[in-house]
Amino acid sequence: MQPESDRYLTLDAMRGFAVMGILAMNIIAFAMPEWAYVTPIAYGGLSTENQISWIFSFIFIDGKMRGLFSLLFGASMMLIIERAQAKGESAAKIHYSRMFWLALFGLAHYFFLWFGDILFLYASVGCIAFRFRNWQPERLIKWALIIFGLGVLFWGLQMGGLQILQYFATQPNADADMVARYDEIIRSNDFDLNVADELALHRGAYWPIVSEKLSEWYTPLAAVLQSIAETLPLMMIGMAMKKNGFITGEWDRPIYILWARKLVPGGLIASAALAGYLVAVDYDLINSLAVFLAWSAIPRLMLTVGYAALLILLIGRISHQKFIKRVAATGQAAFTNYLGTSILMTTLFYGYGFGFFGHVSRIALWPVVFAMWALMLLWAQPWLTRYRYGPLEWLWRSLARGGLQRMKR
Template identity: 25%
Template sequence: MITPDRNAIVDTLRTAALIGICVVNLPYMALPASQTLTQAPTGPDQFAAIVTAVFFEAKFFILFSFLFGWGMQIQYCAAERAGADASRRHWRRMIMLAVFGVLHAVLVFSGDILLLYSLVGSLIWHLRRASPKRLLGFALGMIALSLLCLFLISLVIALSPTAPADPTPGLSGGYLDTIRARAAAWPETFVFLILFQGPLAASAFLAGLAAAKLDMLDPQATRWRRRCAIALPALVLIGLPLNIAYALVASGPGLGWGQIADLLGFLSIAVGGPVLTLAYICAIRLLIDLFKLPSILVLAGRNSLSSYVLQGVLAGLVFSGYGLGLFGQFGQAWLVPISIALALTAMVMVGLFARLMGRGPLEILLRRVTYGGRPASPFKACR
């Protein structure tokens, strides 16, 4: 079996996830909250917000979570083969992710997902020996929990009809101002992330863990190519309308059929997000033989932690007062291409670093702590 570092499917999925996450996150680093949490006033900006909600929002963090779950199984197998304590390695990794997450939230971006991943990964670890069927059953249960959490979010929004205050004015100021602004915004943001992303991230973790056990991302597993070819049309036909309904409610004028319809449209992301994400995975699984990523992006994908954090660092240098001071100067329509360019820039920088040093800077530290200075074993299937 191909090692995970040479798996073209995984490398491509990681690269896609990094770009998609930057498209979703950048408006929260480049615009005041009063603009990101309300309907965009102009046609191009509103259209860009709707397109982002349809094709990016609640898709690429799910994809990232899926790959995290997949990697959890790979790391567990590596520890088993090396005769190492798999639990000790895992808990070291989760503690370091939590540390990175807190620092990232305060110093770079209050919408950090690393701490959430650490918490979810700590819970999912106890299910690592479960069968794929049982894991997928738990994943469906997390989607049901997501529906409940989304209903709670919609209830809070309904009970707070006034326009949102802008909690992050300091993002346009100096670096100390941005730290204070992020620290002030983070508790409320983290609660929102737990409700909006937590259950869906847990569902994707579980699905990724099951996928690793079933060899879904193994390029040699031709049965999965056939299954993806059969499933892809149905996934698009189901996922696309659900995501359009969500986008019209979350970022557009609504469905126009009353409050109940809008509520159902908002809740539909709990199903539509995972379904369209699975469609993306299947599409890449089918198309992987037709294109090859530049080696620099492959290296960046393998070092996704450094690439993810660097996106926020570069965004700060571009938009905050301690950088170019462009905070609030661009609407949603401009931020889509800017975010793609910023994501690619971050990945090229990390790829060049990894080419020189072997790994990204945060991966070097994370692996040193996780493995106690010893290298991980090459991938080999285990259950």
């Protein structure tokens, strides 16, 4: 069992690994047209290095770090609720105030920095997850899996139906009405790669990018509806893991090993099989989107929880090393690191900055990722040695509590 003093180190270090890992996938959306995240045919072509880079990211990273971040959000939410209750404060007032300001940060992030915001999603779903704060861990996990399953069913029916339509519409002597319906779908905006327009937009000035997002003001709300059936269950599982001690490292080491063995190999094999399927069908849009939205969901969940177990084992083993202290500091300042990354990456890639959008290959983006990881690890620990919070953590806390918080240690 992990000693009491290490419990919050475990949470912070896991959050540090997660915020660093998220960049490894987000970098594609910062640097390339949006569809490039889903399929390599959208941008960069099918060169060996482009395919290998996409396949590696899909199998090992895509959605898993975001999932881990969602688990940690639920666990941290539960921790804040428990602390408020222990102090005799109103947990509801503190929680909803935090979510209100987080939602505003998220909207500002989306409209004025980068379209890939998750803060508004987390704030919205966090308001729902709060309703389950008094549930026992078993009930939280049970209903999380039910909601998750319903989400997989919803997307599976939609995307599976499209895959079936595509199969029959592309057969010799296919029904003319079916072919017409398929062609209509393929030519719709939903499957428009829109590469030329995206390149022109993001290589241009700042205000047209903002105007484009303002014209589609409903997108953050749509993202909540699209992602709630995955994000809410992950938060609920994180809440359960805080309650039962899993995510704070309180379980015996052999149990974490058992869960890692149960989930990680199976999740990786299933993800690799899906990647192989997409290679076989030349990454066509419908199959790629079906895998992205529906069929990779269960392997993603398996790997999210399996990675959590592996990270807890790793952190427990090297908890006294300097490196893990830096990762934990990166996690303590995850909010600043997340938004700071958006500022630096959009400045690097967008036209109003250095203008590298669409000019850097997938594999060449990895040095940018490594450099950003190094920056996160270098600044956070010295800052937190002098100050109690990261800069944006302090601002968020001060706004949520209605007064300036003490910053210096």
